[in-house]
Amino acid sequence: MHHMQSAPSRRPPRTPATNAWEAIRTAIMVPLFTGLIWWIANQSVGETRRFTVRLRVAGGVGWIATLESSPEFTLVLAGPNRLLDRLEAGLAGVGDFLDYRLTPSEAESGPVFERDAREVLYRTSLIERSGLTIETIEPPEVRFRVDRLVAGEVSVQPDFGTIEVVSSAVTPPRVGVEMPGVALGNLNGKVTVQVENALRDWTASHPGEIDFSLTAAVEIDGALRVEPTQVTLSGRVVGLLGTKQVGPIQILPGVPLAMQKRFLIEPAGNEDFRADLTVRGPKDRLSQLEPDRIQAYFDVKTADEALAGQTINRRAVVVLPPGIELVGEPPEVSFKLTPKEGAAGTGTP
Numbered sequence: 001m002h003h004m005q006s007a008p009s010r011r012p013p014r015t016p017a018t019n020a021w022e023a024i025r026t027a028i029m030v031p032l033f034t035g036l037i038w039w040i041a042n043q044s045v046g047e048t049r050r051f052t053v054r055l056r057v058a059g060g061v062g063w064i065a066t067l068e069s070s071p072e073f074t075l076v077l078a079g080p081n082r083l084l085d086r087l088e089a090g091l092a093g094v095g096d097f098l099d100y101r102l103t104p105s106e107a108e109s110g111p112v113f114e115r116d117a118r119e120v121l122y123r124t125s126l127i128e129r130s131g132l133t134i135e136t137i138e139p140p141e142v143r144f145r146v147d148r149l150v151a152g153e154v155s156v157q158p159d160f161g162t163i164e165v166v167s168s169a170v171t172p173p174r175v176g177v178e179m180p181g182v183a184l185g186n187l188n189g190k191v192t193v194q195v196e197n198a199l200r201d202w203t204a205s206h207p208g209e210i211d212f213s214l215t216a217a218v219e220i221d222g223a224l225r226v227e228p229t230q231v232t233l234s235g236r237v238v239g240l241l242g243t244k245q246v247g248p249i250q251i252l253p254g255v256p257l258a259m260q261k262r263f264l265i266e267p268a269g270n271e272d273f274r275a276d277l278t279v280r281g282p283k284d285r286l287s288q289l290e291p292d293r294i295q296a297y298f299d300v301k302t303a304d305e306a307l308a309g310q311t312i313n314r315r316a317v318v319v320l321p322p323g324i325e326l327v328g329e330p331p332e333v334s335f336k337l338t339p340k341e342g343a344a345g346t347g348t349p
Helices: 016-044 081-093 117-122 181-186 196-205 283-287 302-307
Strands: 046-058 063-067 072-080 097-101 112-116 133-138 141-159 163-171 174-180 190-194 211-217 225-227 230-254 263-267 274-282 295-299 312-315 317-319 332-339
Touching: 046 063, 046 081, 046 117, 072 081, 072 117, 097 117, 112 117, 117 133, 117 141, 141 163, 141 181, 163 196, 174 181, 196 211, 230 283, 274 283, 295 312, 302 332
Parallel strands: 046 097, 141 190, 230 295
Antiparallel strands: 046 072, 063 141, 072 133, 112 141, 141 174, 163 230, 174 225, 211 230, 230 274, 263 332, 295 317, 312 332
């Protein structure tokens, strides 16, 4: 028997079109794979990158935390590019803020304490899960303040500005607050509510009326709670107050007798112990107000003896006639204690 042999398979003949297509595919795929390999390698390479971030701090139940030092930090982070890119995108989404929450044990370190900035930033959420290493950080320390929250009450005092009001009343006269203990102490038991603009609006919408009643919001910086948030103010509008600049007013030193014998109280720099004051009150009283009806003085204390020869700054006390009030803060004076020649106990020969 004759065995028939199968004919060998043959590839289709290569045509010019086939050759052209393979050349095009090679031209596309080689750069694509090359670029992909480069990108993967680049994302895995460790590099460093500089970031500028701002730190925010949160407290806990019963206490509040704030930053005593600058919130801005410059740090250099090291790690793969893909992780650096991820962190950069994350920071862009939160305005470059990093959030840090103090632990209860740290709260007991207050009221003011320092921590290593590197350790603090490692514990912020974005960096903690970033997989990156902090190479350098400036500034190296971060300083916190912790204040206990306390509850209390403050009286509400309306400030009618240049409008003269009689028989004014506030309902309720006091509001409850919850805020840091230090800030509450600084209020000295009262909060001022500015109501001049609201009262002007009231008088404009109630022509011919003088007995008013309006509501005003009570806002206290740093308070977590104010209750109630509004009070009712009532009273009678008498007229507009005027303002007047009076001066120069001589500011006299109040010196203990023992120090008068041993020291001269002299102005420091260009100080001359005189100041012009702006006061507010009924226009008829202001028209008759003369500088000699205003008294101003500053206290020289026995403790100032330790600062003899140095410049001492002190706020003056201003005494005004009834119905007249000072606009703004009292003036500040700068003075020096100069030992009198031959005075005992001053170290002068």
